[in-house]
Amino acid sequence: MTLIRALSSLARPFLGQLDPEFAHTLTIKALGAVGNAMPPEPDDPRLHLSAFGLEFPNPVGLAAGFDKNAQVTQAMLGFGFGFVEAGTVTPRPQDGNPKPRIFRLKEDRAVINRLGFNNQGHAAARKRLTALQDLPGIRGINIGANKDSADRVADYVHGLKELGPLASYVTVNISSPNTPGLRGLQNKAELETLLSALVETRSNLPRQMPLLLKIAPDLDEQARADIAEVVLAKGIDGVIVSNTTIARPTTLKSSQRNEPGGLSGAPLLSPSTEVLRDMRRLTQGRITLIGVGGISSGADAYAKFQAGATLVQLYTALTFEGPALVARIKRDLLQLLERDGLNSITQVVGQSAS
Numbered sequence: 001m002t003l004i005r006a007l008s009s010l011a012r013p014f015l016g017q018l019d020p021e022f023a024h025t026l027t028i029k030a031l032g033a034v035g036n037a038m039p040p041e042p043d044d045p046r047l048h049l050s051a052f053g054l055e056f057p058n059p060v061g062l063a064a065g066f067d068k069n070a071q072v073t074q075a076m077l078g079f080g081f082g083f084v085e086a087g088t089v090t091p092r093p094q095d096g097n098p099k100p101r102i103f104r105l106k107e108d109r110a111v112i113n114r115l116g117f118n119n120q121g122h123a124a125a126r127k128r129l130t131a132l133q134d135l136p137g138i139r140g141i142n143i144g145a146n147k148d149s150a151d152r153v154a155d156y157v158h159g160l161k162e163l164g165p166l167a168s169y170v171t172v173n174i175s176s177p178n179t180p181g182l183r184g185l186q187n188k189a190e191l192e193t194l195l196s197a198l199v200e201t202r203s204n205l206p207r208q209m210p211l212l213l214k215i216a217p218d219l220d221e222q223a224r225a226d227i228a229e230v231v232l233a234k235g236i237d238g239v240i241v242s243n244t245t246i247a248r249p250t251t252l253k254s255s256q257r258n259e260p261g262g263l264s265g266a267p268l269l270s271p272s273t274e275v276l277r278d279m280r281r282l283t284q285g286r287i288t289l290i291g292v293g294g295i296s297s298g299a300d301a302y303a304k305f306q307a308g309a310t311l312v313q314l315y316t317a318l319t320f321e322g323p324a325l326v327a328r329i330k331r332d333l334l335q336l337l338e339r340d341g342l343n344s345i346t347q348v349v350g351q352s353a354s
């Protein structure tokens with residue numbers, strides 16, 4: 001893995017000059033060719049934690065969208081992530097939106113994407129996840145609905161049945177801004193219907209894997225309160241806060257800032273952390289939260305734990321900084337624990353929650 005790390009840091013300036021989607025495709029091909037990595041070096045016990053019945057070696061995960069088709073899950077675990085979430089996967093393969101559809105906002109350390117769930121479908125992901133069953137590591141699967149689906153709830157139910165048994169946990173993604181109408185599933189009545197169907201489906205599966213809901217950062221107070229009420233009532237195990245934003249902060253400098261799609265990276269850090277803090281308050285700390293959005297340092301991750309996250313995920317900063325970022329964040333977290341006289345990352349959770 002040392003060789004791959006060295007090669008990837010050499011390749012990064014080159015990849016940064018390419019069209020972002022082409023650079024990503026090359027990265028997936030290169031990592032795929034390497035195959036399943038050796039397990040990473042063991043993590044410091046101060047970073048270990050257990051959440052929804054799973055033992056995490058460290059709390060820093062790879063967010064959905066990087067490994068849409070579960071092609072490089074083990075390679076990414078090999079870079080030191082505590083868990084990797086593959087997907088979003090829809091029942092049938094789909095191409096997504098016309099290209100170009102990923103924009104690098106370099107000056108803002110951000111990305112805008114409007115991919116629209118381009119993926120190879122359940123069958124391809126199922127085959128790959130099946131091949132990984134005997135390998136170590138926490139692998140989540142993120143499920144979605146086809147753009148032209150006549151019954152979106154049925155698409156999620158199908159995803160849970162097809163892929164859930166092969167994953168450590170399942171994320172229900174109803175917050176991508178790039179599938180028209182998808183975010184409507186966050187509305188109270190629709191969310192109740194969807195989550196009831198999923199909880200019922202899970203109860204008939206041999207294993208009760210954790211079910212997580214991934215939400216948007218663009219939710220008003222009422223919508224957040226409704227979601228908190230429904231997830232608590234339905235017994236959902238966790239909430240991932242958040243997906244990309246359709247907002248465009250006035251601070252953005254890059255010429256591509258007005259491209260339609262979801263914004264991720266540094267400008268999302270503070271708005272997504274505020275929604276996280278609010279979800280912690282609204283769920284009274286009774287549900288496990290995963291903080292995502294704009295993390296590019298140990299301090300950013302620490303702020304998410306303080307706001308109420310038990311685990312964190314990242315994606316965009318990896319594209320700017322390369323895989324050495326993961327080890328750096330974990331090292332920084334240990335230093336922050338030492339600074340605060342703490343001996344476990346779990347002691348930080350919710351410290352600054354309102």
Ligand SMILES: Cc1cc2nc3c(=O)[nH]c(=O)nc-3n(C[C@H](O)[C@H](O)[C@H](O)COP(=O)(O)O)c2cc1C
Pocket residue numbers: 063064065066068087088102111113115117142173176214242243244264265266268292293294295313314315316317
């Ligand atoms: C190119 C790209 C593709 C993404 N695709 C997905 C996806 O398929 N499913 C999903 O739930 N989130 C997806 N996301 C959102 C990320 O998982 C994450 O929630 C968001 O980017 C915020 O984290 P970050 O600022 O660390 O990137 C995608 C993000 C990017 C940049």
